[in-house]
């Protein structure tokens with residue numbers, strides 16, 4: 460965390476909760492949220508609940524996002540959702556390239572730039588997820604993988620758009636496994652991403668971009684992660700599904 464970059468705490472609900480539990484959870488979070496001046500809080504909800512969740516969140520600084528979008532505006536793309544559709548039901552942001560999309564659903568690298576463009580064009584705030592698998596890390600390929608994912612996704616992004624973009628570093632081996640990256644591993648990967656952004660889009664962009672860490676974030680490790688200079692927030696899966704675990708993460712003290 461560094462002065463000038465507002466901490467960003469986000470929950471990715473994935474394919475969890477039902478409508479009534481999602482609404483209870485969002486009400487609880489809303490009730491505990493301050494004025495949003497010192498931290499940004501958001502949830503990425505299943506798309507079918509976005510309208511209801513965003514209706515509850517309205518009037519608060521809570522962000523509500525979708526977990527995925529398709530890059531075309533409309534057409535014969537059965538099962539897919541456009542940025543405009545997500546926006547219409549109240550999403551103000553969207554995850555792009557989550558590792559589950561990349562690995563379970565085989566979304567190719569070259570879709571990411573198009574998804575990013577579609578999100579920005581629909582006035583959604585994209586969170587681009589990047590991260591290496593265990594094999595890639597063991598093979599010493601972490602930097603190479605991050606570089607490839609950043610290069611392919613950000614090829615059309617210009618420096619002026621950087622304030623609307625967030626990057627999430629989520630090592631695949633740390634997602635849902637209980638195995639969190641060490642502060643050294645997270646620190647190195649985040650610094651690598653920031654350096655890459657600075658080289659590609661300028662020093663100012665490198666300083667401004669927020670980089671979240673994701674992968675087994677829990678109430679007891681959030682503080683150590685947030686203490687790292689280049690970690691500007693967290694993207695939380697399992698622990699974002701219950702107030703008991705998500706509220707202490709939101710309210711971590713600096």
Ligand code: 13P
Nearest residue numbers: 471634635674675696697
């Ligand atoms: P977990 O916090 O359950 O490891 O999930 C992380 C994640 O994938 C957030 O997008």
